[in-house]
Amino acid sequence: xxxxxxxxxxxxxxxxxxxxxxxxxxxxxxxxxxxxxxxxxxxxxxxxxxxxxxxxxxxxxxxxxxxxxxxxxxxxxxxxxxxxxxxxxxxxxxxxxxxxxxxxxxxxxxxxxxxxxxxxxxxxxxxxxxxxxxxxxxxxxxxxxxxxxxxxxxxxxxxxxxxxxxxxxxxxxxxxxxxxxxxxxxxxxxxxxxxxxxxxxxxxxxxxxxxxxxxxxxxxxxxxxxxxxxxxxxxxxxxxxxxxxxxxxxxxxxxxxxxxxxxxxxxxxxxxxxxxxxxxxxxxxxxxxxxxxxxxxxxxxxxxxxxxxxxxxxxxxxxxxxxxx
Ligand code: PBG
Numbered sequence: 611x612x613x614x615x616x617x618x619x620x621x622x623x624x625x626x627x628x629x630x631x632x633x634x635x636x637x638x639x640x641x642x643x644x645x646x647x648x649x650x651x652x653x654x655x656x657x658x659x660x661x662x663x664x665x666x667x668x669x670x671x672x673x674x675x676x677x678x679x680x681x682x683x684x685x686x687x688x689x690x691x692x693x694x695x696x697x698x699x700x701x702x703x704x705x706x707x708x709x710x711x712x713x714x715x716x717x718x719x720x721x722x723x724x725x726x727x728x729x730x731x732x733x734x735x736x737x738x739x740x741x742x743x744x745x746x747x748x749x750x751x752x753x754x755x756x757x758x759x760x761x762x763x764x765x766x767x768x769x770x771x772x773x774x775x776x777x778x779x780x781x782x783x784x785x786x787x788x789x790x791x792x793x794x795x796x797x798x799x800x801x802x803x804x805x806x807x808x809x810x811x812x813x814x815x816x817x818x819x820x821x822x823x824x825x826x827x828x829x830x831x832x833x834x835x836x837x838x839x840x841x842x843x844x845x846x847x848x849x850x851x852x853x854x855x856x857x858x859x860x861x862x863x864x865x866x867x868x869x870x871x872x873x874x875x876x877x878x879x880x881x882x883x884x885x886x887x888x889x890x891x892x893x894x895x896x897x898x899x900x901x902x903x904x905x906x907x908x909x910x911x912x913x914x915x916x917x918x919x920x921x922x923x924x925x926x927x928x929x930x931x932x933x934x935x
Contacts, residue, residue: 634916636908638934642687642728642881643680643927646819647673649695649703649710661815662886663893665925667693670710670717677718677725683931687726689775689923690714691820694736700744701736705761709736712769719770728802729766731759731776731787740817740824742778742832750832756786763787767796775858777804779832781848788853802881803854806842806868809833812861812887819886842868843875850876856921861885863910866917873918882919884910889925904933 621631648655648667655669668676677688692711694703703709711729718727733755734742743755755778763774774791776783784803791799809830817823834841846857857876859869860883873880892910896903907926914922924930 634912636911636915636922636930636934638684638931639686640915640919640921641685641927641930642689642726642921642923643685644689644691644923644925645673645676646691646693647710647714648693649713659815659819661818661890662925663890663897664929665819665889667819670714673714674717674721677722680928680931681722681725683928684935685725685927685931687728687921688718689728689730690718691730692735693821697736697738699738701733701758704733704736705758705765707765707768709765712765715766715769715771719772726772727770728773728775729763729771731763731766731774732778733758733762734778734822734824735820739826740822741827742829743780748826750780752780752782752832755780756783759783760786760790763801764790764794764796767791767794767799771799773800773802773856775802775804777807779804779807779829779834782852784849784852784854800855801853802856802858803849804860804883805846805849805854805857806859806865806872807833808836808861808865810836810861810885810887812864812885814887815890816886836865839868839871843871846872846876850878855879856881858883858923859919861888862914862919862922863888866913869914869917869919879920880918881921881923882914882917884914884922884924884926886925892926904929908933 621627646667650669653669653671656672657667659665690711715727732742734740741750743750766774856879858881862882862884892906895901
């Protein structure tokens with residue numbers, strides 16, 4: 611008798627058979643580890659971030675040590691967030707040539723020339739009010755902010771960054787950054803745009819880590835409404851027209867439908883950012899003994915890849931490398 615139904619189990623019988631037909635794989639070179647670097651005179655500073663167990667604010671020296679360990683474990687790319695010693699309304703330390711991010715880039719590129727060093731380009735860690743741009747009448751001014759973002763990106767490029775990643779969500783910032791980079795001899799420097807970035811509650815722990823919570827209000831006048839999928843397509847399209855090389859979707863796991871639409875809609879590499887809140891929830895569940903951290907992380911990252919991410923920014927990158935080894 612001919613079988614009348616599909617027997618999917620035939621190919622699930624043994625581990626080798628399952629491995630043979632696996633469609634999605636996490637590769638070490640897909641992962642980008644975020645780091646928080648603090649401007650401090652205490653060179654051995656390594657402050658654990660309470661809401662993100664396993665993550666730290668590092669001094670330059672401690673960052674270098676940590677990255678050395680990760681590179682040994684196979685890490686290929688990092689993204690840097692800076693916490694300056696002094697904040698002011700204009701976020702001066704974001705674009706200072708001696709700023710903490712610029713120093714960190716120089717330090718890492720000198721020691722690890724092959725490491726891909728990406729910088730987050732934003733004002734919120736550097737402004738005293740914690741908003742991602744320049745304020746007037748307590749409202750973030752779009753076009754004024756563009757000059758500051760462009761200056762910041764250029765200072766990162768001059769320090770030796772391999773890629774800049776604007777996360778501010780001002781309109782026109784990819785164009786402004788592309789122009790200033792091109793005019794200053796950085797035509798070949800790629801831009802990874804946080805193009806599809808929602809005004810998400812999943813960033814809560816990050817704002818502790820980066821000390822960047824807005825002093826008043828929220829970010830809803832510049833970050834996207836999580837409810838909007840068509841708008842996500844508009845944002846990505848605009849950023850590509852302005853010169854973005856990689857489009858990022860953020861957060862990741864709760865936005866897999868957005869990720870898939872972006873991946874199918876545009877022929878450029880797609881990145882996903884598994885953000886702080888996604889990380890902290892897994893950590894909390896694991897600490898309570900309610901979930902298996904490693905399995906949950908690998909399943910989540912596999913889902914993010916399956917939904918279309920070519921690269922993944924994740925605080926679990928270092929751990930995943932050791933698990934894969
Ligand atoms: C800066 C920035 C944020 C994140 C990345 N870049 C915070 C925010 O927009 O409030 C969040 C990353 C995370 O939650 O892990 N604008």
